[in-house]
Structures are given as structure tokens and as C-alpha cells.
Amino acid sequence: MESKISISNLNFFYGKAQALYDINLEIPEREVVAFIGPSGCGKSTFLRTLNRMNDTIPIAKVDGTVLIDGEDIYSSKTDVVALRRKVGMVFQKSNPFPKSIFENVAYGIRINKMQTSKSDLNDRVEKALVNAALWDEVKDRLSSSAFGLSGGQQQRLCIARALAVEPEVILMDEPASALDPIATQKIEELVVELKKDYTIVIVTHNMQQAGRVSDRTAFFMLGKLIEYNPTQKMFTNPDERLTEDYITGRFG
Amino acid sequence: MISAASIIFIVVGMIVMMVSNSMPTISRFGLAFLTGSEWKPADGVFGALPFIYGTIVSSLIALIISVPISLGIAIFLTEQAPKKIAAPISFMVELLAAIPSVVYGLWGIFVLAPFIRDHLGVFLETYLGWIPVVGQLFQGRLTGIGMLTGGIILALMTTPIITSVVRDILEVVPNTQREAALALGATKWETTMIVLGNAASGIAGAVVLGLGRALGETMAVTMVIGNSPQISASLFEPAYTIASVLAANFAEATDELYLSALIEMGLVLFLVTFVVNAFAKLLIMSVASGKAGAKNV
Ligand SMILES: Nc1ncnc2c1ncn2[C@@H]1O[C@H](COP(=O)(O)OP(=O)(O)O)[C@@H](O)[C@H]1O
Ligand SMILES: [Mg+2]
Numbered sequence: 335m336e337s338k339i340s341i342s343n344l345n346f347f348y349g350k351a352q353a354l355y356d357i358n359l360e361i362p363e364r365e366v367v368a369f370i371g372p373s374g375c376g377k378s379t380f381l382r383t384l385n386r387m388n389d390t391i392p393i394a395k396v397d398g399t400v401l402i403d404g405e406d407i408y409s410s411k412t413d414v415v416a417l418r419r420k421v422g423m424v425f426q427k428s429n430p431f432p433k434s435i436f437e438n439v440a441y442g443i444r445i446n447k448m449q450t451s452k453s454d455l456n457d458r459v460e461k462a463l464v465n466a467a468l469w470d471e472v473k474d475r476l477s478s479s480a481f482g483l484s485g486g487q488q489q490r491l492c493i494a495r496a497l498a499v500e501p502e503v504i505l506m507d508e509p510a511s512a513l514d515p516i517a518t519q520k521i522e523e524l525v526v527e528l529k530k531d532y533t534i535v536i537v538t539h540n541m542q543q544a545g546r547v548s549d550r551t552a553f554f555m556l557g558k559l560i561e562y563n564p565t566q567k568m569f570t571n572p573d574e575r576l577t578e579d580y581i582t583g584r585f586g
Numbered sequence: 587m588i589s590a591a592s593i594i595f596i597v598v599g600m601i602v603m604m605v606s607n608s609m610p611t612i613s614r615f616g617l618a619f620l621t622g623s624e625w626k627p628a629d630g631v632f633g634a635l636p637f638i639y640g641t642i643v644s645s646l647i648a649l650i651i652s653v654p655i656s657l658g659i660a661i662f663l664t665e666q667a668p669k670k671i672a673a674p675i676s677f678m679v680e681l682l683a684a685i686p687s688v689v690y691g692l693w694g695i696f697v698l699a700p701f702i703r704d705h706l707g708v709f710l711e712t713y714l715g716w717i718p719v720v721g722q723l724f725q726g727r728l729t730g731i732g733m734l735t736g737g738i739i740l741a742l743m744t745t746p747i748i749t750s751v752v753r754d755i756l757e758v759v760p761n762t763q764r765e766a767a768l769a770l771g772a773t774k775w776e777t778t779m780i781v782l783g784n785a786a787s788g789i790a791g792a793v794v795l796g797l798g799r800a801l802g803e804t805m806a807v808t809m810v811i812g813n814s815p816q817i818s819a820s821l822f823e824p825a826y827t828i829a830s831v832l833a834a835n836f837a838e839a840t841d842e843l844y845l846s847a848l849i850e851m852g853l854v855l856f857l858v859t860f861v862v863n864a865f866a867k868l869l870i871m872s873v874a875s876g877k878a879g880a881k882n883v
Contacts, residue, residue, distance in 0.1 A: 385769065387765060387768065387769065390764070390765070390768065392668065392669075415771045415772075415773055416771065418768060418769055418770070418771045419770070419771035422769060422770070423765075423769035425762060425765065425766070425769075427762060429760070429762040429763060429765070429766045430766075431763065431766065431767075431780060431783065431784075432783060432784055433783070441767075441770060442770035442771060442772075445770065445771065445772050445773075445776050446770075446771050492766070495766075495770065496769070496770070499770055499771060
């Protein structure tokens with residue numbers, strides 16, 4: 335198995351409190367990996383170690399290695415800005431900027447100076463919106479505020495914004511948890527579609543969602559990785575008793 | 587309910603009282619009162635323009651200096667400094683805001699005025715005085731007492747206010763906005779620009795609040811601005827503000843027309859600061875309640 339992301343012996347601390355214990359995990363290229371587990375078990379913390387978003391928390395401390403394309407992202411030589419461009423992120427609550435729909439998507443293109451011309455910028459914004467399955471809904475109102483969109487549209491806008499900087503990996507932290515079933519379904523279809531081009535890691539507390547969108551599932555509890563298997567196997571014949579208990583709803 | 591009603595009653599009562607007491611000059615001079623540049627109480631000539639000019643220009647100098655400094659400090663406190671450093675600096679800023687204005691005035695007379703006379707003024711005249719048109723601002727007799735000194739004192743007084751309001755506003759910008767920018771590969775500075783974009787209307791409110799403070803400030807300005815009713819291109823020359831002229835002349839204004847002229851200026855200042863402050867509060871409230879800028883679903 336060719337790994338896009340390779341995590342070994344990862345321990346994570348918020349000050350003195352340990353949040354992740356000795357995690358080892360391989361994430362293959364162009365697959366969807368789902369993280370499941372009871373809330374507070376460290377899924378978000380783990381996800382945020384993959385693009386060094388935890389750097390913004392002063393008390394956070396990481397120990398162990400995370401390799402992306404074989405490069406240690408916690409090495410002192412790592413360019414964190416370049417890393418975050420390569421590893422995009424979509425958050426639990428949609429967080430568009432107080433700008434127009436167009437400018438939200440254009441933002442990452444502009445700051446990374448990717449556009450070669452005005453029309454190239456337009457093309458890139460359109461492509462990102464098409465890929466996020468939002469273009470048809472917004473093409474006539476690109477210059478209106480992003481806040482005028484529905485919750486589900488805002489979240490797809492955030493996905494488009496992430497896609498626009500041409501990442502290779504997309505991290506999604508419960509991207510549909512605040513959305514209604516129809517909006518959720520759209521996001522799920524999108525994830526499956528995006529898998530063709532991107533490596534996706536998605537946190538979800540919704541077991542059916544993990545089952546529908548992911549190739550592999552990792553089950554966490556109390557900061558420990560309990561089981562990591564192909565989703566099919568995980569949901570039909572898990573190796574661990576704890577996994578089975580969780581999946582069948584006996585706790586959590 | 588009763589207290590709210592009584593506040594409205596007081597405000598309306600003040601306006602009515604001031605309008606009726608300034609009737610003599612309002613009816614006699616009309617709008618010419620505001621546009622006239624001659625102020626000769628002994629001859630019954632009352633033109634308020636020098637005071638309006640002095641008030642506006644000294645406040646503008648204050649904002650030109652204090653806005654960038656305040657923004658810089660607030661950005662440093664919320665976006666850059668670790669908590670250990672930010673907390674004591676914030677505390678000092680709050681303390682500066684609480685210093686009585688007469689103390690600023692004394693400091694202005696004994697420290698700032700000599701410094702401007704001997705150093706800053708000379709420096710400005712040497713390096714900016716030669717520029718066509720704009721240079722006129724920095725030419726002339728340097729006594730250390732004048733428009734520039736008044737403006738700088740006001741800048742010192744408005745900086746802590748604007749800083750603490752802007753800091754509060756930046757603090758309520760949701761962290762998700764910073765993370766959104768960072769996740770797209772934004773640098774620290776680019777992320778700060780996103781934060782400022784979220785806070786834009788609140789920052790405008792803080793600036794307008796500072797303006798309101800500068801327009802109405804009396805004691806410190808009276809002590810350093812020179813109190814001379816003239817309109818001069820040079821910032822080194824003495825000037826006069828509405829608040830200063832009211833404070834300095836009320837006791838000696840014995841005849842009806844003189845008193846009326848002062849009250850009418852008080853009315854102008856009251857209305858302007860009232861509107862400015864109301865506007866500032868609205869802008870700041872819109873950010874604090876999340877209506878403008880940062881809104882999340
Ligand atoms: N910024 C933080 N500072 C301190 N502790 C945190 C912080 N964020 C999360 N934690 C703690 O780390 C643990 C894991 O949290 P999290 O990764 O958010 O879990 P999950 O996403 O699985 O619900 C929890 O006990 C939580 O309280
Ligand atoms: Mg979480």
C-alpha cells in the first residue's frame with residue numbers, strides 16, 4: 335500500500351493533558367479515511383496534527399512523526415504555509431469570510447499568487463465552484479455576500495475555497511454535522527466524487543456516513559486508535575470488541 | 587423605564603434650554619455665525635469659524651497620529667503577543683485611559699511643548715517645511731504652544747481609548763476566521779488582514795468614538811493650544827477650540843449676546859459629538875452582536 339500520509343508513534347499533549355496516545359496509521363492516496371469515535375476522543379486533535387493547525391494553540395505539544403509524501407511535516411525545515419496549501423481543511427462550522435462568494439474562493443488563489451491573469455483567476459474560481467457542486471447555484475450571484483447562502487451552500491463554498499488552492503489532501507472535521515439531511519447528502523456525494531483526485535480524511539460522528547463515504551475507517555477511544563480497517567470489514571466484522579460495541583450503539 | 591425616560595427628558599431639555607438661550611445670536615447672525623471668522627466680543631462681532639476650525643483640525647491631527655498607533659497596539663495585543671505580555675500591556679492601556687485630562691495638560695505644558703519647540707518642530711520644519719503647499723503646515727514661529735501641540739496631546743488621550751475598543755473588537759472575531767485563512771496557506775500578516783476585515787465596521791466605530799472624545803476634550807487642549815481665535819495655515823501657530831473657548835470665557839461673558847454666542851457654540855459641539863458618538867456606538871454594537879463582519883451559521 336502506497337501511503338500518502340504515514341503517522342507513527344504520535345503522542346499529543348494539551349499542556350500536561352495527553353490527548354493522543356501512540357497513534358500509528360497509514361493513509362493511502364486517493365482514498366477516503368473516516369475517523370469515528372465518541373466525542374472528546376481526540377478525532378479533531380488528530381486531524382489538526384495533519385496540517386499543523388494545532389500550532390496555533392500555545393500549550394499544544396506533538397511528539398512522533400507525520401510523513402506526507404515521505405516528508406516529515408514537523409521537521410524544522412517544513413514550510414508550514416506550503417504544507418497548509420497542500421493539505422486543505424474544511425471545518426465543522428462553515429466559516430466563509432465576510433466577502434463575496436467570488437472573493438471567498440479567490441482568496442486562497444490570490445494569497446498564494448496562483449493566478450496568471452484576471453481571466454485565469456475567473457477560470458480557477460469557476461472550476462473550484464464546479465468541483466464543489468456549487469457553481470449552478472451561485473453562478474448568477476458571484477458578487478453577493480457569502481452569508482446570503484444557506485448553511486449547506488456555505489459549507490460547499492468552504493470546500494470550493496479549499497479546492498481552489500489545489501491541495502492534495504483535504505481534511506474535513508464533521509463537515510455536515512450542522513446541516514440538514516439533504517445538504518448532508520450533497521456533501522457526502524461530493525466527498526465520494528472528490529476522492530478521484532484527492533486524499534480525504536473525514537471526521538464524523540455519524541456511523542452511516544462513515545459507511546457511505548469511506549474506504550477505511552479508524553475508530554478512536556480516549557485518545558487511542560482502537561481499530562483501523564477497511565470500512566466494509568469494520569462495519570461487518572470488526573476485529574475489536576470495543577469497535578463492535580460502538581458501532582452497534584452499545585455506548586457513545 | 588422611568589430612568590430611560592428621564593434620560594431622554596434630560597437630553598431634550600438640554601437642547602431646548604440651549605436653543606432658547608442662544609436665540610439672540612441665532613436670530614441675529616443666522617448661519618453667518620458659523621461661517622464668520624471674526625471673533626470680537628467687545629465689538630459685538632461673533633464668528634465661530636476659528637473655533638470650529640481649531641476643533642476639527644486638532645481632532646484630525648489626533649486621529650492621524652492615534653489611529654495607526656492604536657491599530658498597531660491592538661493587533662499586537664490580540665494577534666501576536668503571548669498572553670503573558672499582552673495582559674500587562676492591556677492593563678497599562680486601561681490605566682492611561684483613566685488619567686485625568688488636566689494631568690495630560692500639565693505634561694503637555696512642561697514636557698511636550700518644550701520638546702516640540704526645540705526638537706520635533708525644528709525637525710518637521712527642516713524636513714517637511716520646504717514641500718510646496720503642504721510645507722506651510724510646518725512653517726512659522728515655534729513657541730511649542732499651538733495647534734500641533736494640541737493635536738498631539740489629543741492623540742495621546744485618544745490612543746488608549748481607541749486601542750482598548752479595537753482590542754475588544756478583534757477579540758470577538760471568531761477564531762474560525764483565523765483558522766480558515768491559515769488553512770488556505772495564509773501567512774500571519776494575511777491572517778491579520780482577514781481579522782481586520784471582519785472587524786472593519788467596529789474599527790470604524792472605535793475611530794469615531796475617539797473622534798468624539800477629541801472633539802469634546804477641554805482641559806488638556808486649553809492648556810496647550812494657545813487659545814487664540816485665528817485660522818492659520820501653520821500648525822505651529824496658536825489656535826482655539828470650541829470646548830476651550832467655552833471653558834475659558836464663560837465666567838466673564840456678562841452681556842447677553844456674548845453669552846448667547848458661547849451657548850450656541852456649546853449647542854453645535856453638543857449636537858456634533860452627540861451624533862458622532864451615537865454613530866460610533868452603532869458601529870461597535872453591530873460588530874459585538876455579530877451583525878456585521880463575522881457571522882457564522
Ligand atoms: N484547545 C484545547 N485545549 C485543551 N484541551 C483541548 C483543546 N481542544 C481539545 N481538548 C481536549 O482534547 C480532547 C480531545 O478533543 P477533540 O480532539 O476535540 O475530540 P473530538 O474531536 O473527538 O470530539 C478532549 O478531552 C478535549 O477536551
Ligand atoms: Mg471534534
